Amino acid sequence: MLSYQHLYHAGNMADVHKHALLAQALDYLGQKPKPITYFETxxxxxxxxxxxxxxxxxxxxxxGIERMLPMFPAGHPYARAIARTRALHGPKSYPGSPLIAALLQRPGDLAHLAELHPQEYAALEEAMQPYAAICHPRDGIAFALSKCPPEPRRGMLLIDPSYEGKEDYEAMPHHLYHLHRKWNVGVLMLWYPILTSGVHAEMVKVLDACNFPGALRHEVGFAPARPGHGMVGSGVFVVNTPYGLEKEAERLGAMFRKLDKAPARRSRTVSRAGKSRG
Structure with a gap:
């Protein structure tokens, strides 16, 4: 389906959760003097x-971001990316995940960005022109599978579907499994919404049962954006979790709990041996 356009939801509370963790992971990967490959599906x-x-x-x-940005320290990679975006594009601009990744890139790093929606793809190409990123008007999962393992081999992949249909929830564990088989050293991050309908629950159960190495599942809860809105939280599932990301997830969880007395959601971290650490 190609009806979803994120402009209606950009900078919402789920974006804050997802993008803060993404920025932290990329910042850590960038601390070693080795180039990385970044994918988005x-x-x-x-x-x-x-x-x-x-x-x-x-x-x-x-x-979301307008209320929560002051809660981040100025040196946080997410806050740095937003500050740079607003210096370049104005005080009401907001970086999506491709731009966050681009602003944290170093010479030698490479990014591949897939987007099927024609209007979104045209805007993506324009936004990414100044950066070392290659845009692809293709199905992102199929493209990532065709390119993995990439060169440079170190790196990260973000899967952030619209979840417009139930089939997305059913397919994501399968896709993640095959991507990990092809790129066993890559940091793989899957975002998913927490919904009142509970449609996400079976996918989460399957992901937890897969025993991915170094897996982190973290969820935050928040009040619905408006009466009747079904999204009441945000979740990420990370394979080959970078050092420090669990601590950042815990810090974000505490931040969200301060807002509107938002319901706490449990996080579950799995060790590299596949055993629960809490």
């Missing part, structure tokens, strides 16, 4: 205008 447009009518219509950014 559902890249979106890369750069968002939070003053656009679509964003203003939902008000999700006002409840």
């Amino acid at each position: 559902h890249a979106g447009r890369g750069l968002y205008d939070l003053s656009a009518p679509e964003a203003a219509r939902t008000g999700e950014a006002a409840r």
Whole structure:
């Protein structure tokens, strides 16, 4: 399906959760003097205008990044990426995950960004022109599978589907398994929504049962964006979790719990041997 456009939801609370963890992981990978490859399977447009009518219509950014940004220290890689974006594009701009990755890139790093939606792809190409990123108007999962393992071999892949259909939930554990088989050293991050319908629950159960190495599952809860809205939380599942990301997840969990007395959600961390650490 190609109806989803993230501009309506850019900078919402799920973005804060997902993008803060993404930035922290990329920052850690960038500390070693070795180049990395970054993949995205559902890249979106890369750069968002939070003053656009679509964003203003939902008000999700006002409840999300505009409220939560002051809670991040200035040196946090997520805060740095936002500050740089706003210096370049204005105070109401917001970086999507491709731009966050690009702003944390170093010489020698490479990025491949896949996006099928024609309008989103055109905007992505324009946003990424100044950076060392290659945009692909292709199915992102199929593209990643065809390119893994990449060169440079160190790196990270973000899977961030729209979950417009139930089939996405059913397919993601299968895709993650095969991507890990092909790229066993890659950091693989899957984002998913926490929904009142519970449609995500079976996918999470399957992911937990797969015994991926160095797996981290972290979820945060928050109040719905508006009455009747079904998303009440955000989750990430990470394979080959980088050092320090578990600590960052715990810090983010505490941050979310301070907001609106948001319901705490349990996180589950699995050791590299596949045994639960709590």
